[in-house]
Amino acid sequence: MPNLALLGGAPVRAQRGEYLRWPTVGDDERDAMRRACARGFFGVGGPESERFARDFAAYCGAAYALPVLSGTTSLELALRALNIGYGDEVIVAPYTFSASITAIAMTGATPVFADIDFETLTLSPSACERAITPRTRAIMAVHLGGRPCDMDALDEIARRHGLPIVEDASHAHGSEWRGKRAGSLGAVAGFSLQVSKNISCGEGGVATTNDRALYERMRALATGYAGGAVPGVEARLGELACALLNARLLRLDADIRRRMRSAAMLTEAFESRPFLSPLRRDARVTRDSLHLYGFRYLPDVLGVPRNLFVRALQAENVCNVDEGYCEPIYDSALFADPMYVQSTGDRFVDPTPRLPGNERAARVEGAWMQHVSLLGEDEDIRAIVRAIDKIADNARELRDHAEGGDGA
Amino acid sequence: MSELYAAFEGPRATERAEALVMRALERGQWGTLGDLAVGLSEQLARLCGARWAIAIHNGAQALELALRALNLGYGDRAVLPAYGAEQAAFAVARAGVTPVFADVTEGGGTLCARSARAALERGAQVRSGARAIVAVAVHGGVRDMDALTALSKERGVPLIVYAPHGAGFRWEGSAAKALGALAALDLGEMSLPGGGGAGCGGALVTDDEDIYDACWHYHNSGRTRSGGRSIGGHILMGTNARMSEWPAALLLDALERMPEALAARGRGLDALRAALHGQAALRLADSDARAEDVPGLCALRLVGADAARRDAYVRALKHRGVPALAAPAPLFGAPALSCEDFVRQTGKPAPCAREDFPNARAWAEQGVYLPGWVLAREEGVAGLGEALRSAVTDA
Secondary structure (H helix, E strand, C coil): CCCCCCHHHCCCCCCCCCCHCCCCCCCHHHHHHHHHHCCCCCCCCHHHHHHHHHHHHHHHCCCCEEEECHHHHHHHHHHHHHHCCCCCCCEECCCCCCCHHHHHHHCCCEEECCEEECCCCCECCCHHHHHCCCCCEEEEEEEEEHCCCHHCCCHHHHHHCCCCCCCCCCCCCCCCCCCCECCCCCCCEEEECCCCCCCEEEEEEEEEEEHHHHHHHHHCCCCCCCCCCCCCCEEEEHHHHHHHHHHHHHHHHHHHHHHHHHHHHHHHHHHHHEEEEEECCCCCEEECCCEEEEEHHHHHHHHHCCCHHHHHHHCCCCCCCCCCCCHHHHHCCCHHHHHHHHHHHHCCCCCCCCCCHHHHHHHHHEEEEHHHHHHCCCCHHHHHHHHHHHHCHHHHHHHHHHHHHHCC | CCCHHHHHCCCCCCCCHHHHHHHHHHHHCCCCCCCCHHHHHHHHHHCCCCEEEEECCHHHHHHHHHHCCCCCCCCCEEEECCCCCCHHHHHHHHHCCEEEEEEEECCCCECCHHHHHHHHHHHCCCCCEEEEEECCCCCCCCCHHHHHHHHHHHHHEEEEEEEECCCCEECCCCCCHHHHHHEEEECCCCCCCCCCCCCCCCCEEEECCCCCCCCCHHHHHCEEEHHHCCCCCCCCCCEECEHHHHHHHHHHHHHHHHHHHHHHHHHHHHHHHCEEEEEEEECCCCCCCCEEECEEEEEEECCCHHHHHHHHHHHHHHCCCCCCCCCCCCCCCCHHCCCCHHHHCCCCCCCCCCCHHHHHHHHHHHEEEEEHHHCCCCCCCCCHHHHHHHHHHHC
């Protein structure tokens, strides 16, 4: 009889905990939505939107925030406000959700990939600098999983080359670099508020900046008023979504505190297990939203491939775990899509040779737990560790399973 | 709050709409193709007599995606009406496409097929001719649908129907005949009779499966229909234009009430037409025996007026408690169509700045808008007709 749940054994937890469900709903959310329904105005530019813009900007330490339709839209608007478009290049890490890339392509600009530091899963500053060309117009800093990029180094490079930094803060609501919040670390930032995110309203996004002129440009480009001086297309977020966000913002800090405590427990455990490697510690990351708890799984130690390890851990009912971005985005069909070609003029800066840090993270070692996995109690985190140890103790079952041809 | 909505205080959410919102909240499925958004898509397809519909954030975004899905982009051109299509022109430009303007019909104010043909012929003289025709249902429907459809087929240029006011309008008894290759609906604020202002919402509607597939992955962050919801897998070009559950709840409720509201507006419009009969100075947008409009707004012209007198007329109407607005300015010569942002998006300013289109100019200078719901008030439209008539003398 196998021991591992994946192979038919008893899981560490008989049932998945309620804390693994997302999003949570409480009285704050219920009251907010009832009030918004009673008010009866559901369009754009209403009081809920104004309140969320004010409060979220303050939360990020930014002067301005603009709630919009999606995180992709927030990034696209940020780039357009910087006057980036057809013929320009924007440097971006490939270890990211495709929206970072398509937001660039939607403007007509070309995404240019620079490698990641595989120990942090974020943009390598030295690779970024090597990717700069005369056509480069911006650096997109993707705070993957909520962990800020090395903003000291990127900022220094950006200043030296006269380039703005656009933060892709889709995962980084509340993260900090040297005590300064994501959303105020670059020229402009875009956040996702899609339902899986740490603060969410279903579908939505928000752009933040400290630059009044940039804010005004984003607002004009996102406003569908008649008679505007610029070609604005309506992209602002409606009142019901903003009402929900106003309620969600109230619980964000408590959730982050819980996640950081859980992450510290996991990191301590991972450091003593040779087949796991937590992301490199950096004291300058003073707060991490931990939308994803990223880590590296070293498959050679147990002799078990990553996909099998992840499936085995998932089956133990203790966390939501994923292999991450397995296929490097530069190898995806996106760049051959006629719509991409039409948008950007068939420009794709192919990273040849393959970017080694990204290849290692994507194809071999990278993995993450989703943020809900960190929202349980201490005992729930200890259960994750027990499940990991159970898999290590029974790795032979997985190896035998893989050799039997069932491990793909 | 948009000026149009602010001026037109409409009805509020019903108990059913609120119940749908609260149910979606409790289920936690707030977005990413939730049940309500998917259900709305299915109902919109039925409303339009089409095989496929996709709920989108808003109508302008739907139009941008329509062009991108038809593989139009930077350097391409599309024919648009020179009146009542500002958001359409900006959405087209957002896709990198340059609008080429054509005149509208004199009575209906929508794209004139003869003028569209002339615009296509002008476009054929340049290296990149127009690759789409965009008709705009600005007053609740499109006139000239037969001729526009024939022109589209003859030239092999797809016809896109953009409906900021008029989702589900019918042509010769068929909503499907009013779609073109692909329709981009705006479902916000005043589009759906009975809606009461969902605030935002749009849809793409088509009978063509290939176009539907392209629209699908473009609206769903590049995920194909067969790719499921995973973050990896087969990724193509796309953005996130998915509708969340909140506007979907409001719009589903609106759709249920739409037939009754539409009938009431139709009766009101007939009564108003009768009330204004013989008033040479006032002319409602023409009806057409082939068309069944969906009057999100009620448009009329102050015949012979210039823009200043029309504006005075609108002020006189407001003084009488009538929620009226001036029709939008003509598009040719609009600063936004030649500004730096526009040129950045499309590579060139819109090529019509010096052209003139008499019908578009007439509608822009003389047009007056009333919200469609004023046609369906319980007290009828007798008072409205009287206000419209008497205000002429004050203007």
